[in-house]
Amino acid sequence: xxxxxxxxxxxxxxxxxxxxxxxVKPHEVVVIIGPNGAGKSSLLKALCGDIALTGGAVSINQxxxxxxxxxxxxQLRAVLTQNYELDFPFTVNExxxxxxxxxxxxxxxxxxxxxxxxxxxxxxxxxxxxxCFTRLSGGEKQRTQLARVLCQLQPSLIxxxxxxxxxDEPTSSLDLYHQxxxxxxxRDIAKQGAGxxxxxxxxxxxxxxxxxxxxxxxxxxxxxxxxxxxLSQTRLNEIYKINAKLQIGLNDTLPHILINxxxx
Amino acid sequence: xxxxxxxxxxxxxxxxxxxxxxxxxCVIVFFIALSKGGVVxxxxxxxxxxxxxxxxxxxxxxxxxxxxxxxILAMIVGAGLAACGAAMQAIFRNPLADxxxxxxxSGAALGAVATIVLGTSLFANFSDSLGIYAVPIGAxxxxxxxxxxxxxxxxxxxxxxxxxxxxxxxAVNAIVGSxxxxxxxxSNDQQLRDLxxxxxxxxxxxxxxxxxxxxxxxxxxxxxxxxxGKPLNLYLLGEAQAKHLGINVTKLKKQVFIYTALCxxxxxxxxxxxxxxxxxxxxxxxxVLGPDHRYLMPTSILGGALLLSxxxxxxxxxxxxxxxxxxxxxxxxxxxxxxxxxxxTYQRRG
Numbered sequence: 001x002x003x004x005x006x007x008x009x010x011x012x013x014x015x016x017x018x019x020x021x022x023x024v025k026p027h028e029v030v031v032i033i034g035p036n037g038a039g040k041s042s043l044l045k046a047l048c049g050d051i052a053l054t055g056g057a058v059s060i061n062q063x064x065x066x067x068x069x070x071x072x073x074x075q076l077r078a079v080l081t082q083n084y085e086l087d088f089p090f091t092v093n094e095x096x097x098x099x100x101x102x103x104x105x106x107x108x109x110x111x112x113x114x115x116x117x118x119x120x121x122x123x124x125x126x127x128x129x130x131x132c133f134t135r136l137s138g139g140e141k142q143r144t145q146l147a148r149v150l151c152q153l154q155p156s157l158i159x160x161x162x163x164x165x166x167x168d169e170p171t172s173s174l175d176l177y178h179q180x181x182x183x184x185x186x187r188d189i190a191k192q193g194a195g196x197x198x199x200x201x202x203x204x205x206x207x208x209x210x211x212x213x214x215x216x217x218x219x220x221x222x223x224x225x226x227x228x229x230x231l232s233q234t235r236l237n238e239i240y241k242i243n244a245k246l247q248i249g250l251n252d253t254l255p256h257i258l259i260n261x262x263x264x
Numbered sequence: 265x266x267x268x269x270x271x272x273x274x275x276x277x278x279x280x281x282x283x284x285x286x287x288x289x290c291v292i293v294f295f296i297a298l299s300k301g302g303v304v305x306x307x308x309x310x311x312x313x314x315x316x317x318x319x320x321x322x323x324x325x326x327x328x329x330x331x332x333x334x335x336i337l338a339m340i341v342g343a344g345l346a347a348c349g350a351a352m353q354a355i356f357r358n359p360l361a362d363x364x365x366x367x368x369x370s371g372a373a374l375g376a377v378a379t380i381v382l383g384t385s386l387f388a389n390f391s392d393s394l395g396i397y398a399v400p401i402g403a404x405x406x407x408x409x410x411x412x413x414x415x416x417x418x419x420x421x422x423x424x425x426x427x428x429x430x431x432x433x434x435a436v437n438a439i440v441g442s443x444x445x446x447x448x449x450x451s452n453d454q455q456l457r458d459l460x461x462x463x464x465x466x467x468x469x470x471x472x473x474x475x476x477x478x479x480x481x482x483x484x485x486x487x488x489x490x491x492x493g494k495p496l497n498l499y500l501l502g503e504a505q506a507k508h509l510g511i512n513v514t515k516l517k518k519q520v521f522i523y524t525a526l527c528x529x530x531x532x533x534x535x536x537x538x539x540x541x542x543x544x545x546x547x548x549x550x551x552v553l554g555p556d557h558r559y560l561m562p563t564s565i566l567g568g569a570l571l572l573s574x575x576x577x578x579x580x581x582x583x584x585x586x587x588x589x590x591x592x593x594x595x596x597x598x599x600x601x602x603x604x605x606x607x608x609t610y611q612r613r614g
Contacts, residue, residue: 050504088555101495101509
């Protein structure tokens with residue numbers, strides 16, 4: 001279980017997180033939503049230990065985050081951030097292979113190679129394996145990075161360890177097909193035993209794939225629970241200032257946010 | 265798809281071939297450089313001189329006291345500068361970076377110029393007791409002093425940020441530049457000549473005893489940098505990403521900074537400023553072999569040794585009996601190369 005209790009973070013006089021409680025269990029997809037500046041990315045960073053907390057603590061599998069070494073953490077959780085600074089001409093295959101470093105002591109090279117290939121196939125970038133990463137489109141880059149974190153998680157999933165995947169806006173530069181494809185993939189990773197935490201902007205996408213939602217505003221969690229519970233008409237109005245409601249799967253469709261003609 | 269496959273195969277082949285090919289090239293250049301010069305010595309003579317079986321006193325002296333020390337210094341310094349360049353380009357995540365960015369060269373220049381100019385007045389004790397070692401030791405101390413200063417500026421509250429390293433480097437370079445200017449202003453004619461030639465770099469006039477500390481420091485730093493190949497690859501993904509993959513990023517940055525400062529400091533102290541080797545060699549290697557530091561590091565080391573020994577061979581044979589400063593040669597190759605790289609980058613970005 002990945003657990004954050006009473007998380008508080010401040011930079012100067014600005015409060016990024018205010019007494020946030022958060023939990024994700026294996027086999028579960030939890031999505032963090034909220035308007036711009038609500039503290040979604042800060043919460044995700046706090047959960048990976050990337051920002052210093054002024055209060056509260058994060059624990060993974062009942063052990064405090066600070067008690068793990070950097071190398072141990074890399075075996076327990078993978079993180080996909082919003083920005084990639086990679087400006088050097090590595091091939092897609094080389095980028096995915098970078099995940100090996102976390103597990104190189106426990107697994108043979110052939111096993112590690114297989115993890116890379118599986119991950120590239122799962123994300124549909126196997127045909128790009130020998131292409132130069134810097135020349136890919138935005139969506140291809142994102143899928144490559146996702147393949148890298150999937151490759152990092154696979155050994156833990158095979159060993160039935162509780163591992164976690166944290167993703168910050170995985171779908172921001174993807175077209176509709178790949179958005180749903182990536183989230184399906186995240187669901188699949190959860191089914192294999194990982195706990196998945198994702199920051200997602202698109203409420204319909206969040207409602208379609210999340211087991212539970214955390215809705216944030218101004219550094220606080222304002223609601224958490226199933227999509228139906230969280231995305232109520234009043235809360236959408238209060239937090240997002242839009243006149244909208246959640247439409248739960250008619251026939252064979254996924255949940256969707258319907259926005260009133262008088263949106264605001 | 266087929267064409268794609270073949271370029272990849274060729275890159276893999278290049279990688280496998282690069283190290284032995286460069287090694288052989290170094291050996292060939294080694295013998296050519298020993299044989300060429302004012303007095304031409306044949307390869308068979310060189311071998312018997314190295315084996316101590318020849319009895320030509322003059323040629324023996326030329327090889328053992330002039331050409332061999334100089335050649336070994338060229339190879340070691342070239343290797344060290346190229347390794348540091350590769351590491352700096354990785355740590356700044358910018359293929360145009362070079363060890364000068366962190367103030368190593370300017371610190372060494374300040375130390376050397378101060379020793380030359382103030383050696384007869386303020387530092388008379390220092391200069392007298394150390395004799396010919398005064399300038400190299402002054403340069404090394406200057407380099408370490410400036411690097412420690414920049415390190416302290418960049419490292420605070422357990423962090424070591426690259427942007428503050430870069431800014432501190434730029435600021436300190438400017439300050440040091442003005443100090444050197446003041447020293448130049450108060451120097452006499454002989455001192456001015458000495459410091460000008462120092463700043464153009466020279467591999468001449470060193471004997472083994474003087475080179476030994478430099479060689480030891482450079483070899484030590486190169487070995488250390490070689491072992492950082494894999495972490496440096498991950499570092500290129502971004503600092504947060506590398507950390508999430510299990511790399512201690514702060515430690516990595518500090519290691520690279522320290523090894524680069526030691527290695528470049530040791531090289532600059534004894535040879536003066538030799539520009540562009542640290543920048544061009546890793547760049548060319550990256551164009552041919554790709555950015556993977558597990559290959560980039562060793563091939564840069566061999567490539568640096570090869571390039572600097574060739575440049576020195578050219579510098580001392582092209583205008584016999586005079587010789588060109590080595591820094592002029594490397595800058596003359598490096599400057600145009602840098603421009604071509606820039607233009608190509610702009611063209612590619614359209």
